Amino acid sequence: MSDNNLPILHSYWRASSPYRVRIALGLKNIEYQYAPVNLLENKQASDEYMQKNPAKLLPTLEIDGLVLTQSVPIMEYLEETRPNQGVHLLPSDPIKRHTVRQITQMVASDIQPIQNLRLLKKLKEDFNVDEQGKAAWSKHWIELGFNSIEKVLEKTAGKFCVGDDVSMADCCLIPQVYGARRYGVDMNKYPIIARIERACAEMEAFKKAHPEQQVDKF
Structure with missing residues (x-):
């Protein structure tokens, strides 16, 4: 986690999977830090990043003392841990x-x-x-x-x-x-x-x- 305790989203501007999570964070009114990972330069395969995400994929979200990967489970986690914050990403019905x-x-x-x-x-x-x-x-x-x-x-x-x-x-x-x-x-x-x-x-x-x-x- 960062010094100011904001979540950190490891992302690449044009990749669709972290794009999903950026939207979800916004809908849930969650402030976060943006940590760029340049896919064209293969930065996702760096030793430092692989410590967080061995699959060498984006996104990775550091939040609540956890390191979360895979966009859909991340969005479900945000909804399940913050059901009354922002909009509901999943309906109750x-x-x-x-x-x-x-x-x-x-x-x-x-x-x-x-x-x-x-x-x-x-x-x-x-x-x-x-x-x-x-x-x-x-x-x-x-x-x-x-x-x-x-x-x-x-x-x-x-x-x-x-x-x-x-x-x-x-x-x-x-x-x-x-x-x-x-x-x-x-x-x-x-x-x-x-x-x-x-x-x-x-x-x-x-x-x-x-x-x-x-x-x-x-």
């Missing part, structure tokens, strides 16, 4: 709670891991896939996932992913939309996702968490 977790995992398990940085590096190293090929790969898997999510949202969405209350599902969806735009996904094909993106963009937690607002952005 068990059916809605399942739906939030369903959409969360559709992003965190089905889309993001297939097009993250280390996989794209492997495509280049082992199969000589060029930048255009890597972009096409990423776009394909994002669109496949968004096709499914859009169908789910037809039944679940209000202002946000699940009704009119922002949740952990929105914390996961919005960073993936940012990635989708990077890879040229036509968001006009996903009107509900695009509408939720606009609603989230009005909230301060999402504004502050945006990659363009981070100190290590270049």
Whole structure:
């Protein structure tokens, strides 16, 4: 922990997993210190960082005397330890709670891991896939996932992913939309996702968490 006892979030400005946690921290009104980890310089593989996260992945959150990893369990921890602070990342209704977790995992398990940085590096190293090929790969898997999510949202969405209350599902969806735009996904094909993106963009937690607002952005 830091000298002033603020939580420390180890993050990279453009990576979607720490982006999720930045949003969640904002929604829970938790101040924190930002500790940049440059993935392009392989800083996540440094001895110092691996002491905190042996998996060499982001994010890592130091909070409450603990060192937490993996974005979804981190967000659940924040909700479970601070249920009356900020907004509820998970609804109390068990059916809605399942739906939030369903959409969360559709992003965190089905889309993001297939097009993250280390996989794209492997495509280049082992199969000589060029930048255009890597972009096409990423776009394909994002669109496949968004096709499914859009169908789910037809039944679940209000202002946000699940009704009119922002949740952990929105914390996961919005960073993936940012990635989708990077890879040229036509968001006009996903009107509900695009509408939720606009609603989230009005909230301060999402504004502050945006990659363009981070100190290590270049």
